[in-house]
Amino acid sequence: MTADMDAGTRRVYLVLLLAPLVLLAGLYLFPLSRVLWLSVTVPTPGFGNFERLLTSSAIHNVIWTTVRICVLTTTLALLIGYAIAYAALHLRGWRGELLLFFVLLSFWLSVLIRAFAWLTLLQSRGVINTWLMGAGIIDAPLPLIRNEFGVVLGMVHYMIPYAALPLYANMKGIDPRLVPAARGLGAGPVQAFLKVYLPMSLPGLISAGILTFIFSLGFYVTPALLGGGKTIMIAEYIAAQINDTLNWGLGSMLATALLLVIFALLAVMSLFVDLRKVFGVK
């Protein structure tokens, strides 16, 4: 059914639409555009900063570390998140709800507190090492942080809810009679899952995976604390360019590149799923 807007209504809703947009443009998009602008103007105009992407081995190192950690994090978070989501949906009664409760709790807890908790557990004089040495199992503390192991551990811990919750929402949309139907037709439980359930949940898996990957790419707090300056991901590297060496050109170039990669990933994602649905606006 159609309804026109009279002039008064149109005015009211145009203000509602445009006022936030103008503010966002001034206070968000403009600052963002400054970063893009700096990347091609500082220290000298041109694409000199971007050439560093190809030539600097330090940058290659950081990018390689970042991609490696992000792929590992995403894979593990998806795997674990899938199991949690599947169990939460298919367990009867309070058990499923309890699973979800813990996932949500972890989701709402501060990123700093998570990283701090891991530090407490993993550092050389931390709970695990103290306990292991006290029990005489090891003589010297195990290197659990200030390396990639610590970073991946902390990031997987952070990302599990981000993978599990969208997967759970996606699985809720799958007809629960499909697997019993497949079993009724003679498929074993594993076969029914692989042939029926997994393909149905694939779009959700892809979009949860890309989202987790995107969030991981720009991660700062966890790698900075658990990597301890040894394992450096791109966000920390960018921050170091600005804070330590005041190298705005390189920092903003890397920020721009990160942004472009993320938008490219979103574009890829939009081939599989409706982005508006992923972001809950439709």
Added chain:
Amino acid sequence: MELAPSKPFRLTVFGAWLAILFLTLPFAVVFPVSVTPHRYLSLPDGQWSSRHYQTLVDDPSWILSIRDSLVVAGGSTLVAILLGTMTALACWRISSRTSEAVRMVMLAPMIVPSIVHALGFYQVWAQLGLLDSYPGLILAHAMKGTPYVVISVSAALANVDLRLEQAARNLGATATQALWKVIIPSARPGMLAGSVFAFALSWDELVVTLFITSRNVYTLPRKIWDGIQDNINPAIAAVASILIVLTVIAMVVRILLARRQARLAMAPTGP
């Protein structure tokens, strides 16, 4: 049709509980550490003390950072609610390709990594003189919180019939009156959910804060961060314990409220 749980399913469930253990174990360790009698991070060996909780009370810098966090999170939540609700309302009512595009643009701060817009905020805030000021941090956090309000209010409005506005107009309300008396009340649950997100986001935000504040505005995450950087002290464990407990309480309250609402919705229906 019901099938007995298969072996692979039981294995999955077992894995899920292991994962939950992994998720919660680190938090569980924070509590004993917070009551250690020592000055360094350690498990209490037989004795415990509340000295680190006492530190939080005695050392004014903790209280001040909590106050700063409350001011910033409160302020940015208000701004985010305003902007996000306006956008969601307009997109709900106008519903065209243009409004869809506007809504997607409004979601940008959710996707762009903090480190990227932190650089931008630093640059522009420096020119505007907003560095290390409450308005500066509030506005930056509000930008990050707005998308979450847009999403939750849009979700609440998705079930609102456009005809409600027509009904209000037909009964004598102007467009503005219809908005205030009928549509915004319907959007209220979404505004509430969105404000929880926006508040939590700002309460927890560190990266932008690190870039655009120094001494004047000193939020709790910043205080914790600095604490972890120079010497890890069990007072942080005490703060962490308190925050974990508060989060659990907030979640339980939310669940109970949701239950009550669900019960109300199923209240007696007429013949």
Added chain:
Amino acid sequence: MSASIRLEHVTKSYGGYLAIDDVSLEIGAGQFVTLLGPSGSGKTTLLMTIAGFVRPTRGRVLAGERDITDEPPERREFGMVFQGYALFPNMTVAENLAFPLKLRGVPSAAIQQEVRRMLDVVHLPGLGGRYPRELSGGQQQRVALARALIFNPKVLLLDESLSALDKKLRAELQEELRDLHGRLGTTFVFVTHDQEEALSMSDEIVIVNRGRIVQRGAPKALYDRPDTRFVADFLGRANFIEGAATSLSDREVSYSAGGLSLRHGLPAAGAAPQPGQPVLLGLRPEKLRLASEAPGGQANAVPAEITLVTYEGADYHIRATTPLGSMQAIVASTGGGTSPARGDKVWLSWDQDAAVVLRDDR
């Protein structure tokens, strides 16, 4: 208290699509008028134009003598019952009813009294404290009606208001609506796609198709004398006979169809088909008679073989193949004799003036 409504050459286009195509219509004060048409015909757009939610691309809307084309909906003082009711979910029933009165600055004591009175009128006393979601569909319908009437509107607009209810409740509310209309004397404009509802409730039916008014008139006049194939088909059931006129006298026209020679008695007024021209006639199934042998006399008759018999209590619905194509007939089941059966070879006959000449608007 009630107002007349006049649409003058109203056109509404969306892009290139004409939702309303040059409609002029007058609805007298105090009338119960139904806009009837299939979905997408433009009837709801017409109603929304009257309510002020759709602004005509061209033309004028008048209430009485006042031009209200540019008046916003809140100033028109027309009550409306929406499809799906559009009750405010955040308000109780009483608050819903009080809403229009509060906006008009009525003192709260008077509001309370009026709300109670109105709840009595719609047979919902004591339900003021409930929320809309706690009510059944029929109750919600009554609340919507009460809310639309509580501020004494000059006109009441009803959009597919009864469509969502089950059959029995619908009949009950139809009766209540007619009763209310009789008591209040307010102009009622009712939109529906349900032809039975239109026939049973209205003073006048306006048939709408493809954005135009096809025909208007009292229910019985429309049913007995449809102008076009569309009206005959949409309002009730009809057999269509396509033929060619062969000769014309002052009282009847002869025509051939399906290899048969038939005659049609001409009504007093109206243009007669000229010999050689094609003719289209509509014939209501209940006007057909069933006989086992060829009837003599003036009546038209065709041989037929029954293909389907449906027993419906008071009568049989019969489908039969004839030289004119497949035809349907409705005959009383109480007449005695043998009941018709599939495969029976029979004659279908009808009086010369039983059919109606139609304009083919297909």
